[in-house]
Amino acid sequence: MKKYIAIVAILVFALALRIYYINAYDFSHLEGDAMFYDSMVKQWLETGVYGYNSTTSNAFVPPGFPIILSLVYYIFGENYFNYLVFQSILSVGAVFLSYLISRMYLEKLFSLFVALLCSIYPSFIYANGLLLTEVLFMFTFLLFIYVFLLGFNNNNRFHIIASGAILGFCVLIRATPAYLIVLLFAYYLIISTNKKIVVKSIVYFMLPFIVVMSPWWIRNYILFDAPVLFATSGNNPLLYGVHPYLIGVLETFDKVYALNPDELTRSEMWKEMAVEKFEEGLVLNTEVYVNWFIFGKINLMWLKPWVENGTIALFMQNIRIPMHILIVIGGLIGAVFSVIKTIKPIHVLVIIPIYYTFVHLVYLPLPRYLFPILPFLIILFAFALQILYKKYERKFGNGQ
Secondary structure (H helix, E strand, O other), rough: OHHHHHHHHHHHHHHHHHHHHHHHHHOOOOOOHHHHHHHHHHHHHHOOOOOOOOOOOOOOOOOOHHHHHHHHHHOOOOOOOOOOEEEHHHHHHHHHHHHHHOOOOOOOOHHHHHHHHHHHHHHHHHHOOOOOHHHHHHHHHHHHHHHHHHHHHHOHHHHHHHHHHHHHHHHHHHHHHHHHHHHHHHHHHHHEEEEEEEHHHHHHHHHHHHHHHHHHHHHHHHHHOOOOOOOOOOHHHHHOOOOHOOOOOOHHHHHHOOOOHHHHHHHHHHHOOOHHHHHHHHHHHHHHHHHHHEEEEEEHHOOOOOOOHHOOOOOOHHHHHHHHHHHHHHHHHHHHHHHHHOOOOHHHHHHHHHHHHHHHHHOOHHHHHHHHHHHHHHHHHHHHHHHHHHHHHHHHHHHO
């Protein structure tokens, strides 16, 4: 049991921080997405109508988060604070999963560093005071990556099948990782000496993924008489993303809403307007658009920590920006080291931040969208520290 004392102590500390935070501040005022999720789930439980910001059925958001929120409300009562406690426990679970993933590549000391940093990173604490998808998504995404790596690294059929089902639920919370799996498949096809085993594993993976996704696909086809894979809001961030520094974005959306189109038409209009505005801007304001898509979006997404709850996000506020910058720089150094140092294939983790960055170079880039991949940057940061430690340990050892 002694070997587990350190990680257990860190997890208890992490839970204490999160429970303290959600009790120390007032989160009674719900607004924006949080307010819509709360009213949506209450409506769903009372009337059976699944509609985001609507009294009629729609598919504006995928069902993963509403399903879990509704279960918590159903079991513990329709007080959103019950969900804050529940997701605080999930947040600690995410800390533990970050530790377990890091143990595949790092020595125990540096994995404990990963867990400790995940425990105290301020945005990971703040998120527990919000009725949003972030904590649930990060936990589920980390669980997917952990089980996926267990399956594909060890050719374990059970873990491969389980990871497909977990990704299905993960995509039902937020669709962003849906196409990440293509890059992960490609990675294992490239490094594998037995392509047939990888192809067979891909089949095992995809079947449960499709099974988990299919009720949502069937429901949407019945509702719209047209396929909706993820949600009808998917083109919303696409239109946001073609407005350099978000100037004029509200006026563009007002033009769409003024026409009062139906849900699928509105989604198509968002896409068409995004393509049109991008093509027009690239011709008329080439320099502005190039700077926005290459530098502006990366800066907006990467340079600052996610702070959604404004004035009540005071806990550890003096360290959040320095800590965030340290993690980002350390993670990038670790990513470089992971390519150079191929003793253990940790470079598979580098695929994740690269994928997320490119996705949000197309769509809307916000610190909120960097949030779920920060554990991987922290692991890569710890990897860089381990490399440096080993280098100097050998140097001083040889000196003796």
